[in-house]
Amino acid sequence: MTLDLDGVRRLVVDLDATREWRSRVCEPYVEHALRVEARVAEAGGSDELRMVALLHGGIWLTMKRRRSSLRNLGVPRRVLDLVDILVHDRDKPVGEHARQIREAGLEIVYRAEVADLAAGWQLDRLRVLVELDLTDPARCLGPADVLRRLSVPVDSFDWWYSVAAAGRLRLATAVPHLAGLLRQSAEERTTSWYGAGVLKGALAEIFTGSTRYHYDDVKPDASFTPVLLQLAEDRVPVVRDFALRLLHKASVEIEHVAMLRRALGADAEVAAAAAVVLGRGRIREAVPDLITVVTDHASEAGRAGTDFWRVARLRSVAAYALGNIGDPAAVDALVLVMEQESRLDVRRAAAEALGRIGGPRAIAALLRQDHIEALRVLGRLRVPEAVPGLLRLLQAQPASRVDSCAKALTRIGAREAVGALATVVTTSDDPLDRLAAIRAITRLDPDVALDAVLIAARDPDRRVRRQAAVALARCRSRDPRVIAAMATVLATGPGQRQVLRALTGRPDPRAAPAVFQLLRHTPDPVHRRLAAHALSVITPLTDGMTGRIEAELRKAREPVHHHLAWLLGELGARHAAPALARQLTHRSERIRSGAAAALARMGPPDPTLPRRDTDRVTRRLAVAVSDPSPHVRAKALLALGSRGRTEDLPRLRAGLDDPHPAVRAATAQALRRYGHAVRDGSGTARH
Incomplete structure (x- = not known):
């Protein structure tokens, strides 16, 4: 129905x-x-x-x-x-x-x-x-209907819909009424929190076209700048903060410049927002007004009822605005601020502004200063003339300056500063200073300050030792002390990964024992993998090292066993084939697969092995081609194909009927290996 x-x-x-x-x-x-x-x-x-x-x-x-x-x-x-x-x-x-x-x-x-x-x-x-x-x-x-319906009872369905419709239509004529409702909501609690959110969303949609006004990429239209300036001076904090949030992202039009310049003399927060807008618009006509704001020490007392830090923030924002505009006429005023200002944030803003302005005059003015803020900017600009001043500050070692000096010297690329940085590493009591210095040495030239790097490798602070390990990894020196320090890092950490990667790129046989011990004992799988790769590069193929690996293979834990088998296969240690063949009957599939893969990588059998051992390896591989695991079967077939024995050909052909596609593909490759081995006679081809 x-x-x-x-x-x-x-x-x-x-x-x-x-x-x-x-x-x-x-x-x-x-x-x-x-x-x-x-x-x-x-x-x-x-x-x-x-x-x-x-x-x-x-x-x-x-x-x-x-x-x-x-x-x-x-x-x-x-x-x-x-x-x-x-x-x-x-x-x-x-x-x-x-x-x-x-x-x-x-x-x-x-x-x-x-x-x-x-x-x-x-x-x-x-x-x-x-x-x-x-x-x-x-x-x-229509718009008239929306404005008429805004007078319905607050927080009713009709009111919610009408407010949202006013925002969707972007009715500029509704702004005074909506702002009044928001002001009344904050003062008299006439709406719920949801109603206040609807009001803010509607106002934001009128100004920006989106309710997501708190997103950085949502900016108000330039035509609404006067309205936002007016709302930014509202007596109610909710309205003022909402307008200031949007005003900071506003753009500027020519007809609004005069209004924004007048706003620089208003409340500190409104003036700061106006300075941001003028700086973003790069309005050169506002440079004299911004200079007045930056240099006017009396303004802190003249803005009645304003907190001291708000005025300082205004002066910092005005300095940044001057830097964005980039007018050289502001250089003298900014230099005056750097020389006479006591507040660090204002001085830093003036230095940043000079760096943005650039040019010979600004750089010369920064070079005349001994402030760390000026030298930091010079370092970012990569000005070599700043190196002497940075070295003077570095040797004085005041609190919080070593890090800034070290970063500036690194950006400049001042290799002559390595000696002073090494002194900080060996004499400073602050681990953060030592960390900053050893980091700068790492990026400049660790070989020049090798003694300091070796001292840092024994530092009680873990962060300093880690950075010293990075420096050791970048050292090109063949000094035995470097290898000894690397061995210490591998044994105790931290920084083991960096050292292992360095040894893989620049192999040194003297580090093989330490790398082998790390492979045996580390619980970290990444360290085991890196250690195995490093050993495959740096280990000379000697009977002694192969014997150690074979001995460890018999008693190693399963994760270590896998990497040891891979290492033997990578080194091509064919005389270790019997030890690997014994692992083909292990209960762990991963160990069986690793042993079969290593035998497949070794290629044909070692002619120096006794015939008895060679036959034993072949028999174990013949059993492995029937393993329950397709991975083991595939690797065993590859190993049999590399041996080039006519007796193994029926087993290889049987692999073509295996139900698993990976085994069938491996069988085809094994038959190609068998053909190469038979054609070469000696079976020396390795694929």
């Missing part, structure tokens, strides 16, 4: 009346659904659209039921489809959603009541409906 309009109306009311759903929360939504249905009827809507209005207006209740249950109750399918258009598909593009609504014919009844067909907590649906062209009063809600 299909429900008619009265049936759907009773359904919505009965849902509210049941004990399961009866609550004070549900009542307003049922009343709202009935009110919306009445308005749709007044607008000439069909019974079908009135059903949509009932179900969508009471969405809080209908969401408690599945679509299938509503369908079983007799709600027409087309009505449910129209409700779905309004409720679901949140990720669908706005244009696609609007097209569906237009095709459904819903815009016929969305006149002054368009917003009432969206749920209060789904304002994004309202914006979708606005895409239908709300600016046409003949069809939908």
Whole structure:
């Protein structure tokens, strides 16, 4: 049985009346659904659209039921489809959603009541409906209707919809009313927290076209700069902070320059926002006013009721603005600030501004200063003439200066500073100073200060030892002390990864014992892998080293065993084949696979091995080609193919019928290896 309009109306009311759903929360939504249905009827809507209005207006209740249950109750399918258009598909593009609504014919009844067909907590649906062209009063809600409906009771459904519609239409004429409501909400608590958020979202959408005003990439239109300046001077903190947040991201137009220049003499926060806008716009006409703000020491006392730190922040922002504008006329004023200012943040801002301005005059002015702020800027500019001043400050070693000096010297590339940095490493009591110095030495030339690097490798601070390990890894010296220090790092850490990578790139056989011990004992799988790779490069293939690896292979833990087997295969230690063949019967699949892979990498058998051992290896490989693991079978077939024995050919051919595709592919490769070995006679080909 299909429900008619009265049936759907009773359904919505009965849902509210049941004990399961009866609550004070549900009542307003049922009343709202009935009110919306009445308005749709007044607008000439069909019974079908009135059903949509009932179900969508009471969405809080209908969401408690599945679509299938509503369908079983007799709600027409087309009505449910129209409700779905309004409720679901949140990720669908706005244009696609609007097209569906237009095709459904819903815009016929969305006149002054368009917003009432969206749920209060789904304002994004309202914006979708606005895409239908709300600016046409003949069809939908127009600007005049929005302004008129803003006078409805605050925090009601109609008020929420109207505020959101004002934002979507970007009605500049609604800004005073919305700002007044926000001010009243903050002072008298006339709205809920949600209502205040709706007001901010609407104002932000008017100013920027988006409700996400707290995002950095959302910027207000330049035409709203005067309005934001006015709101930034509001007496209510909520309104002022909201306007300042947007004003800091505003752009500037020529007709607003005079207003922004006047704002530099206003409240410190408003003046700071105006300075940011002028600096971003690179308005050269504002340079004299910004210079006045930066150099006016009396301004701190002249701005009555303003905190001292707010004025200092204003002067810093004004200095940064001068740097963004880049006018050389501001150099003298900024130098004066650097020489006479006592506050560090203002002095740093002046130095940064001089660095941004650049040019011979600005660099010469920075070179005349002994402030660390000026020298830091010179280091970033890579000015070699700043090295003597940086060295003087580095030798004085005041607190918090070593790090800045070391970074500046590193940027300049001053290798002559390595000696002074080494002195800091060996004499400083502050681990942060030692860390900064050894980091700079690492980037400049660790070989020049090798003694300091070796001392840092024994430093009690773990961070210094780690950086010293990086320096050791970059040393090109073949000094035995470097290898000894690397061995210490490998044994105790930290910095083991850096040393292992360095030994892989610049192999030294003297480090092999330390690397081997690390491979045996480290619990870190990354360290084991790096150690195995390093040994494969630096280890000379001697009977002694191979014997140590074979001995360790018999008793090693499973993770270590895998890397040892790989190492033997990488080194091509063919005389270790019997030891690897014994592992083909191990209970661990990983060990069996690693041993078979190592034998496959070794290629043909070692002619110096006794015939008895060679036959034993072959028999074990013949058993391994029937292993339950396809990985073991594939590697064993490759190893058999490399041996080039005619007796193994039937086993190789049998691998072509294996059910696993990887084994069949390995069999084809093994047959190619067999052919190469037979053709060469001696079986010396290795693939």
